[in-house]
Structure formats: C-alpha cells, structure tokens
Amino acid sequence: MIQFAQVCKRYPNGQDALRNVDLEIKAGEMAFLTGHSGAGKSTMLKLISLMERATSGQVIINGKNLNRIKRRKIPSIRRDIGMIFQDHRLLFDRSVFDNVALPLMIAGYDHREIGRRVRAALDKVGLLSKEKNTPIMLSGGEQQRVGIARAVVNKPPLLLADEPTGNLDPELSAEIMKLFEQFNQVGVSLLIASHDLSLLAQMHYRTLVMKESRLVQDQIDDVLEVDDSFEQDNDTNLVRSADEF
Amino acid sequence: MSSESGAILHEGATISARFKMLLRLHKLEARRGLAEIVDNPISNFMTVLVIAIALALPAGLQVLLENGKTLSQSWDGASRISLYLKLNVSNSQTEHLAKSIKDNPAIDSVEVIYPEQALKDFSASSGFADALAELDSNPLPPTLVVQPNVNHTSPLASETLLSEFKQFELVEKAQLDLDWVRKLHALLELAEKAASALGLALGLAVLLIVGNTIRLSVQNRREEIEVVKLVGATDAFIRRPFLYTGFWYGLLAGVLCWLILEVSLIWLHQPVQNLAGLYQSEFAISSLNIKQSFQLVGISCALGLLGSWLSVGRHIRNIEPR
Ligand SMILES: Nc1ncnc2c1ncn2[C@@H]1O[C@H](COP(=O)(O)OP(=O)(O)O)[C@@H](O)[C@H]1O
Ligand SMILES: [Mg+2]
Numbered sequence: 267m268i269q270f271a272q273v274c275k276r277y278p279n280g281q282d283a284l285r286n287v288d289l290e291i292k293a294g295e296m297a298f299l300t301g302h303s304g305a306g307k308s309t310m311l312k313l314i315s316l317m318e319r320a321t322s323g324q325v326i327i328n329g330k331n332l333n334r335i336k337r338r339k340i341p342s343i344r345r346d347i348g349m350i351f352q353d354h355r356l357l358f359d360r361s362v363f364d365n366v367a368l369p370l371m372i373a374g375y376d377h378r379e380i381g382r383r384v385r386a387a388l389d390k391v392g393l394l395s396k397e398k399n400t401p402i403m404l405s406g407g408e409q410q411r412v413g414i415a416r417a418v419v420n421k422p423p424l425l426l427a428d429e430p431t432g433n434l435d436p437e438l439s440a441e442i443m444k445l446f447e448q449f450n451q452v453g454v455s456l457l458i459a460s461h462d463l464s465l466l467a468q469m470h471y472r473t474l475v476m477k478e479s480r481l482v483q484d485q486i487d488d489v490l491e492v493d494d495s496f497e498q499d500n501d502t503n504l505v506r507s508a509d510e511f
Numbered sequence: 512m513s514s515e516s517g518a519i520l521h522e523g524a525t526i527s528a529r530f531k532m533l534l535r536l537h538k539l540e541a542r543r544g545l546a547e548i549v550d551n552p553i554s555n556f557m558t559v560l561v562i563a564i565a566l567a568l569p570a571g572l573q574v575l576l577e578n579g580k581t582l583s584q585s586w587d588g589a590s591r592i593s594l595y596l597k598l599n600v601s602n603s604q605t606e607h608l609a610k611s612i613k614d615n616p617a618i619d620s621v622e623v624i625y626p627e628q629a630l631k632d633f634s635a636s637s638g639f640a641d642a643l644a645e646l647d648s649n650p651l652p653p654t655l656v657v658q659p660n661v662n663h664t665s666p667l668a669s670e671t672l673l674s675e676f677k678q679f680e681l682v683e684k685a686q687l688d689l690d691w692v693r694k695l696h697a698l699l700e701l702a703e704k705a706a707s708a709l710g711l712a713l714g715l716a717v718l719l720i721v722g723n724t725i726r727l728s729v730q731n732r733r734e735e736i737e738v739v740k741l742v743g744a745t746d747a748f749i750r751r752p753f754l755y756t757g758f759w760y761g762l763l764a765g766v767l768c769w770l771i772l773e774v775s776l777i778w779l780h781q782p783v784q785n786l787a788g789l790y791q792s793e794f795a796i797s798s799l800n801i802k803q804s805f806q807l808v809g810i811s812c813a814l815g816l817l818g819s820w821l822s823v824g825r826h827i828r829n830i831e832p833r
Contacts, residue, residue: 345743376532
C-alpha cells in the first residue's frame, strides 16, 4: 500500500525533514508513526498525500510512483486517501452533512447516494443526530469525528491521520482509536502519526519511531523499546505542543 | 482502487440520470455563486453598478448614434438644388423661370433670392458691410433654391433634375446641396469609430473589474479552497462557483445598464421632441428594441464570465494546501 525507498525531503529553506527513509506498509495494515516534534512525521504524511514532493527517492502508493504523478492527476490520487487532521479542517459555513458530503460531491455521486453514504458515515461516528448543525456548535471530539466521517465517506482504501487526538482528552482519544480499529477490521490501511506515548502503549500495533528525520525503529510487537532520550524529548514536546494549540 | 472507482455514479446509471446529476450540481453551484453576491450586498452592488455604468457609456453612445443615423436618413431626402443664374438676368426673368420650374410635377417649391436681398443678407452676416458698400455693382447672382418633392430626392433623381437644370440658358451654375449631408455622414462615421474604441476600452475595464473582484473572493476563500483540494477537488470543480459569480455579476450589471439607458432615454424624450418640433420634424428618439436589449445583457454576461474565467484559474492554481 505504502512504499518508501531511500526517500529524502529537504525543504526549500534547507531544512532536512526526511533522510533516507525506507518503509513498507502492506494493504490492510494499521501502523503508528511516532517520534518527537520536528522528527518528520507530518512530512512523511504530506509526501503520501502529495502536499509535498520528495527531494529524492521513490514514494509508491498503491502501485503508483508519486514522482511520476503530474499536477493534474493529484486530485484523483487524493480521492483514494482519507485524511484526518489535528485541527479537523472543516468548513465552518456549512452543515455537518455538507462537510461530510464534500468528497462525494467532488466525485460526482448522485444526491440519493450521497444522502445514503453520508448518513452511514455519520452513524458510524455516532453523529447522525447532528447532521444539520454547523461544526461550531460541536465539541472538539465531535468535530474530529466529523473529520473522520468525511475521510471515510467515499471508502478510501487508505487513511492518514496527523495527530488525530492531539486536542482530545484520553477518553475521547481512546474512542477515536476504537473507530480506527473498526475501519482496519474491514480492510482499510491506516497510518497514524502521534506523539502520545501513553495512547500508543495501549494499542498493540506496528509502531514506527522517527528521530531527527530518520526512521530509527520499526517495532511490530507490542512492547515499545523507547530509549531514554526520546522519552525525555517527548515529555517536553507534549508541553510545547500543548502551548501551540 | 482505480482513481475512477466509485466516482461519478453507482452502477447502471443512465445517461439521463447522469445529466440530471450534472444539472443538479450546476444548480447548486449557480446558487452558491449567487449567494456569494447576496451575502455581501453593498460592496457587490457597487461592483455591479460600476460595471453597469462602464457598459452604459458605450451602449448609450451607440443608441444615440443609431438615432442620429435615422435622422440623417430622413434628411437625405431634403437634398435641395441651388440654381445660380447669370448676372444679367433680370428680376422678372428670374420670377418667370421660377414659375416654370414650379410647374414641373417633380418640384415641391422654389425659393427666389434676388441679388439685392442676397447682398443685404451677406453684408449683414459677413461683417464686410462697409467694404461691400464701396462696390459699384452687385456681384451676386439671382438664385433659385429648388426643393424636389419626396419622390424625386433619391441621389439618381436629383442628378437627373440637376442635369436638366444645367441645360437652361439662364442658369450659370446648378449645385446639388448634398455637401452638409455628406459631412454629417462623415461625422457620424467618426463618432461610430470613437464609440467602438470606447466600447473596447470599457469592455476591457469590465474584464479587469470582474477579474479583480473574483481574485479577492478567491483570496477570502483560501482556507476553504485548501480543504476542498485536500479532499480531492479538481481545479475545474473549484472554479465553477466563481465562474457563476462572474456570470451573475454580468447578468445583474447588464439588466441594470439596460434600466439606466431606458430611464435616460425617457428623460431625453421630451426635450428631443421639443427640438424636433422646432424643425417641423416628426423625429422621436427611440430606445433599445428587444434584440438590442438581449444583445446588451448577453454581452454583459459574457464579459462577466470571461473576466472571472481569466482571473480564477490563475489564482486557484496558486493555492496549495499546507
Ligand atoms: N514547510 C516547511 N518549510 C520548512 N521547514 C519545514 C516545513 N515543514 C516542516 N519543516 C521542518 O521539517 C522538520 C520536520 O517537520 P514535521 O514533518 O512537521 O515534523 P513532525 O510532524 O514530526 O513534528 C522540522 O524541522 C520542521 O521545522
Ligand atoms: Mg507534525
């Protein structure tokens, strides 16, 4: 599903965000991406969704080499990827229903099909009763669930989530993770970036650890061997990122 | 998971279902484009008004020119013939000739200008009165101003009459008085060229106004555009509501421009009629007919659409999700 081969990413300002990253995530797999703030997690997700291009190396998504994808073809690649953001990225002047319907409208579904699928997705995240509200009327956890409904509504085979629980308390975070597990059980591949170690400790999934732009650990079993330096880094980063919000 | 998977319609959709879906989408986007204008009534009314005025100037000039042309056509018929007689022709001879010409059924009226009268008029109007008083003899010939009747005012008929008059022994010189009509035509032609140039310049201005307004509204929706791009929208999809907004600007401005013209022409109607009355003319100023009205609104819509099309593509392309 996702293949990285010797991928490097250097931003125009000279900042190296990824250095020689090799990675493979198979179809139907669910994996976490962790590491301290600035390690390159978001950059990796941006390369997959073509928000950024690799400086060198190959990124292959679902058999398509993204280096060869022309600008014109980017939308059709993105339609096959559900994206979930820390800040939800909802449209605040439209109803919950319209927000979730957006990917279907773009793909040109007919309106009966749109109604059916949007309600199914909202039902899945437990927000069927709020379809007429605007996102402003919802809590942070509910807004995130709207974002998730939008990401899954056209049944993409791959979901990417960048700090999806960053703003949520542990209980709500666990709920969101449960949703992800359910999607994974019906065959969706997921890559979830998070530096919430306590959350990861509860989940028994493959975990990729990044440090200073490199992939330093790829742990398939459930015991995360985190070195001291990372743990320390991460604590300070939790505080720092809490300030950012 | 081909990129086309699931897209468009579920299996078995007929052509007509596809068409209906497309229609529904366009209706939605047309409404969203209009909402964009209605949500912000004051500043958008200003934009529409500016476009309408920019269109009203050349369109109004065009209407006045059309009226000028009808007027000049009705004057073409008024081609008079001036007969300058030989200097030694006596007043009674002049009168006799006038009468015989008047008997011709092709002639409506003959005005006689005797040399004494002509000299008096000339010295009064020219300001050379003193110099003229020094003259021993009157240098001006007796003149007949011949007005052919309406059936003989075509250029050809006038020419025939003219050559007939030239045969007369007492006639020194016969002249068709078409000069000023020709000058009027030249003037109208010039004004028409000027109107076209003005129309071109102001049409360009309308494109810029619409383009700039659309650019601002793209910038205001930057965040929304980023989100829509993230969930896989093509530039064409994002462009559509903005194109509709441009179209609505054009339509509203076109209708407003038409109203401005109609009101101005109604306002001009009475003064023009008064003026025409002074010249014993039946002329009445005419406003836009149905075809011209639709042309005006159509051009306005096209300019709105084109202006937003020229602007929106470039500015949407520059917005990339972060
Ligand atoms: N658009 C950008 N321009 C320049 N540098 C960037 C940009 N985005 C990220 N970076 C830098 O790249 C590195 C990796 O960032 P990022 O992928 O956001 O890390 P993470 O998501 O793990 O916190 C950081 O040092 C960051 O400052
Ligand atoms: Mg990040």
